[in-house]
Amino acid sequence: MSDEDISDRELWQQVKQDDRSAFETLYRRYMRRLYSVIYKWDIGKADAEDILQEVFLDVWEKRRDIEIGQHVFNYFYTIARYKVFDHLKGRQLSAQQIAAWEQLSGPAIQPLAEITDTPRSLLDAEVSQLPPQMKRVYQLRFLEEKSIREIADELLLSPSTVKNHLQQIRKRLHTLIARLAPFLFSLFSLLPVL
Numbered sequence: 001m002s003d004e005d006i007s008d009r010e011l012w013q014q015v016k017q018d019d020r021s022a023f024e025t026l027y028r029r030y031m032r033r034l035y036s037v038i039y040k041w042d043i044g045k046a047d048a049e050d051i052l053q054e055v056f057l058d059v060w061e062k063r064r065d066i067e068i069g070q071h072v073f074n075y076f077y078t079i080a081r082y083k084v085f086d087h088l089k090g091r092q093l094s095a096q097q098i099a100a101w102e103q104l105s106g107p108a109i110q111p112l113a114e115i116t117d118t119p120r121s122l123l124d125a126e127v128s129q130l131p132p133q134m135k136r137v138y139q140l141r142f143l144e145e146k147s148i149r150e151i152a153d154e155l156l157l158s159p160s161t162v163k164n165h166l167q168q169i170r171k172r173l174h175t176l177i178a179r180l181a182p183f184l185f186s187l188f189s190l191l192p193v194l
Contacts, residue, residue, distance in 0.1 A: 008072040041084050051083045137165040
């Protein structure tokens with residue numbers, strides 16, 4: 001049986017029994033992905049490497065007391081998130097910068113099945129804030145999949161007005177996606193490599 005065939009849960013049980021090779025397997029399995037997540041918080045390569053090492057060192061030192069379910073990466077991610085936050089606080093960032101980081105990083109990663117509705121709910125909230133006519137253009141275009149000409153005819157607008165509304169909608173959604181980028185990256189990092 002190769003390292004890839006052993007589940008995270010089995011490996012973690014071995015780690016709790018002081019199995020260094022099982023821990024090294026988890027390290028190899030998640031080191032690159034966790035480093036990418038840490039590095040994306042714009043803290044610099046050296047600091048990202050230091051935080052990565054601190055995460056794995058802390059986990060090894062506290063292995064007997066840590067209870068991890070099936071999502072080992074989620075636990076590593078949560079520790080990394082707190083370490084990045086501590087690092088940012090140490091850099092004397094303004095309260096506004098720290099608040100922005102907290103908002104972007106969001107709560108600790110949860111199992112994939114529990115978080116798949118989050119982007120949809122944020123999208124729905126953004127759409128609900130659109131002006132009524134723009135909201136209707138969004139619904140007709142993206143939910144009912146109507147053409148620009150069909151929307152213009154139904155709403156008694158010119159096609160260029162419909163295009164302008166769509167352009168404004170895209171700008172708003174682009175801003176939303178930029179705010180969601182750390183969350184989306186974390187979500188995709190949870191998906192199995194095919």
